[in-house]
Amino acid sequence: MTLGLKITNVSKTWNPDGPDPVPAVRNLTLDVALGEFVVLLGPSGCGKSSLLYIVAGLEDATDGSVTFDGLRVTEPSPERSLIFQEASLYPWLTVQDNITFGLKIAGLSPKKQHEAAERLLQLVGLVGAGDRRPHELSGGMRQRAALARALAMKPKVLLMDEPFAALDVQTRARMQGHLLNIWESSKASVLLVTHSIDEALALADRVVVFTARPGQIKAEIPITAPRPRDMRSPEMIELARQCEALLGEEVEKSFKEQELT
Amino acid sequence: MTDETLQTPLVANRQESFGKRLLRRMEPVLWVMASLSIFVGFWEFAWWRGWANPLLLPPPHIFLANLPDQFRFFDPGGTRAGALATGGSIFSVLGVIAWSSLRVTVGLALGFMLSLAIGIGIRYFRIFGKLVLPLVTMLAPISPVAWLPVAVFIFGIGNPPAIFLVFIAIFFIMTLATLSQIDNVPVHYIQLARIMGCNKRQIYRHVILPAILPELFVTLRMNLFAAWMVVLIAEAVGVGSGLGQVTMMARNTFNASLVFFTMTLIGLTGFAFDQTLRYIQRKVLWWVGPSNVGGL
Numbered sequence: 199m200t201l202g203l204k205i206t207n208v209s210k211t212w213n214p215d216g217p218d219p220v221p222a223v224r225n226l227t228l229d230v231a232l233g234e235f236v237v238l239l240g241p242s243g244c245g246k247s248s249l250l251y252i253v254a255g256l257e258d259a260t261d262g263s264v265t266f267d268g269l270r271v272t273e274p275s276p277e278r279s280l281i282f283q284e285a286s287l288y289p290w291l292t293v294q295d296n297i298t299f300g301l302k303i304a305g306l307s308p309k310k311q312h313e314a315a316e317r318l319l320q321l322v323g324l325v326g327a328g329d330r331r332p333h334e335l336s337g338g339m340r341q342r343a344a345l346a347r348a349l350a351m352k353p354k355v356l357l358m359d360e361p362f363a364a365l366d367v368q369t370r371a372r373m374q375g376h377l378l379n380i381w382e383s384s385k386a387s388v389l390l391v392t393h394s395i396d397e398a399l400a401l402a403d404r405v406v407v408f409t410a411r412p413g414q415i416k417a418e419i420p421i422t423a424p425r426p427r428d429m430r431s432p433e434m435i436e437l438a439r440q441c442e443a444l445l446g447e448e449v450e451k452s453f454k455e456q457e458l459t
Numbered sequence: 460m461t462d463e464t465l466q467t468p469l470v471a472n473r474q475e476s477f478g479k480r481l482l483r484r485m486e487p488v489l490w491v492m493a494s495l496s497i498f499v500g501f502w503e504f505a506w507w508r509g510w511a512n513p514l515l516l517p518p519p520h521i522f523l524a525n526l527p528d529q530f531r532f533f534d535p536g537g538t539r540a541g542a543l544a545t546g547g548s549i550f551s552v553l554g555v556i557a558w559s560s561l562r563v564t565v566g567l568a569l570g571f572m573l574s575l576a577i578g579i580g581i582r583y584f585r586i587f588g589k590l591v592l593p594l595v596t597m598l599a600p601i602s603p604v605a606w607l608p609v610a611v612f613i614f615g616i617g618n619p620p621a622i623f624l625v626f627i628a629i630f631f632i633m634t635l636a637t638l639s640q641i642d643n644v645p646v647h648y649i650q651l652a653r654i655m656g657c658n659k660r661q662i663y664r665h666v667i668l669p670a671i672l673p674e675l676f677v678t679l680r681m682n683l684f685a686a687w688m689v690v691l692i693a694e695a696v697g698v699g700s701g702l703g704q705v706t707m708m709a710r711n712t713f714n715a716s717l718v719f720f721t722m723t724l725i726g727l728t729g730f731a732f733d734q735t736l737r738y739i740q741r742k743v744l745w746w747v748g749p750s751n752v753g754g755l
């Protein structure tokens with residue numbers, strides 16, 4: 199039995215029987231080891247989100263298989279938690295109730311829920327904000343609350359779909375540092391999608407560059423530099439140049455395709 | 460609000476901030492007054508210039524002049540087609556208003572709960588949905604007024620047909636609104652619930668229901684006025700008591716003053732209803748900002 203996430207020959211076509219089927223992912227194979235931080239980088243519309251939905255179990259692959267810790271993924275589970283670009287906290291619940299939503303569903307006692315909430319608020323730096331409503335929080339705070347909500351379920355994989363894309367640059371940098379701390383202490387694997395090369399290089403153990411649609415793996419770039427990384431170091435600048443070249447080609451392609459259609 | 464209350468400087472200071480607070484709270488009310496004054500002003504002016512025949516369009520200072528005289532026409536028991544021999548009182552007026560309000564309230568409550576239940580049922584149980592939805596869609600465009608004879612055939616005279624009509628006036632619209640609200644729940648909300656281990660029932664209970672309630676309540680509020688119109692028609696035709704009956708009686712006896720007096724009451728009551736629903740919405744369903752339909 200292999201631990202971790204195994205994506206084997208996965209293809210995904212949207213509307214396969216419709217008038218114009220959309221091949222989003224084609225024949226993709228990717229493994230994410232236990233505790234590994236993998237970042238997906240690719241042109242817009244190349245199927246990154248589609249892949250995350252499949253891994254989360256929200257959508258079925260058209261072909262191929264996803265296994266986690268040796269078990270085939272067929273439905274969503276708290277151990278593979280997904281975080282969206284927009285925090286999508288439930289507006290009718292307080293921050294604390296949002297964070298403990300999954301625990302409540304799991305039937306934990308209110309006391310246990312409360313303890314967990316305290317611990318998680320501490321962890322993501324939201325102490326004292328538990329009684330607030332989501333709309334009273336800033337974008338960064340909301341995203342931290344969403345992270346706490348995912349962590350409450352003790353996930354083994356965090357799937358993150360452009361989690362910081364809606365934040366300003368400063369908040370974004372802080373959030374990245376935050377995420378690294380949490381990741382290091384939680385020992386979960388992370389599969390994170392981003393459009394930002396800098397973000398990819400700052401976070402990843404391995405950057406996976408996608409081709410234009412249908413998404414396939416174009417290149418895998420391991421990064422061994424210790425964190426926190428200095429983006430201005432020659433090594434990082436060289437890696438950034440590499441990523442930019444790889445990504446540039448694919449963005450070009452996907453634009454050409456869009457012009458054709 | 461008056462400036463005669465200025466006292467020693469120290470107290471005056473506190474008074475001023477209190478006065479300011481009061482003024483801020485009163486501001487919406489002042490605008491309502493201003494809005495009304497313009498309307499009443501034109502009307503009174505038209506009367507003063509002799510454009511408006513006081514027998515047909517008596518201005519407010521006439522139809523509000525002799526209240527006890529108007530009160531005599533109000534009988535909570537209803538069924539009477541004329542002034543009471545002995546003078547009515549403000550209580551008989553309130554009684555009449557209470558009857559109309561009760562019919563509207565019960566009809567709205569029934570309509571809201573049943574449409575919510577049926578709407579959710581249509582989406583939750585597929586076969587039930589396929590069987591019921593076409594029926595709802597076909598019945599929805601029928602005006603509540605067209606249901607009036609049906610209401611009388613089924614329920615005869617009294618409260619039930621009026622309540623039934625209010626119910627009909629909102630039920631189909633609200634059922635369709637429930638469906639559209641369910642379909643518009645952000646897909647992320649549901650995906651997250653699934654990830655966090657919710658089954659279908661839990662998704663409906665913990666995510667879809669709270670997500671759709673505020674907007675449905677807004678829809679209910681917007682249909683409040685339709686409900687009032689219907690209840691007045693029902694009262695005029697089939698019930699024999701309430702504000703609708705008084706209006707009809709006033710019309711039959713060419714009592715223009717009474718017509719306008721009753722219209723004033725209807726307007727005020729409808730306004731109070733809307734404010735009450737807004738209040739409930741703010742307190743209970745706070746997570747969608749209070750929408751601004753209908754002012755204030």
Ligand SMILES: Nc1ncnc2c1ncn2[C@@H]1O[C@H](COP(=O)(O)OP(=O)(O)OP(=O)(O)O)[C@@H](O)[C@H]1O
Nearest residue numbers: 212213220222240241242243244245246247248249
């Ligand atoms: N639910 C869906 N139904 C039909 N087609 C879809 C659906 N979701 C995505 N697609 C299509 O699949 C393709 C890949 O979409 P996807 O969202 O996975 O791309 P992405 O790499 O996440 O893009 P972006 O970087 O812009 O978020 C797109 O052409 C999109 O239109």
Ligand SMILES: [Mg+2]
Nearest residue numbers: 246247248359
């Ligand atoms: Mg995407």
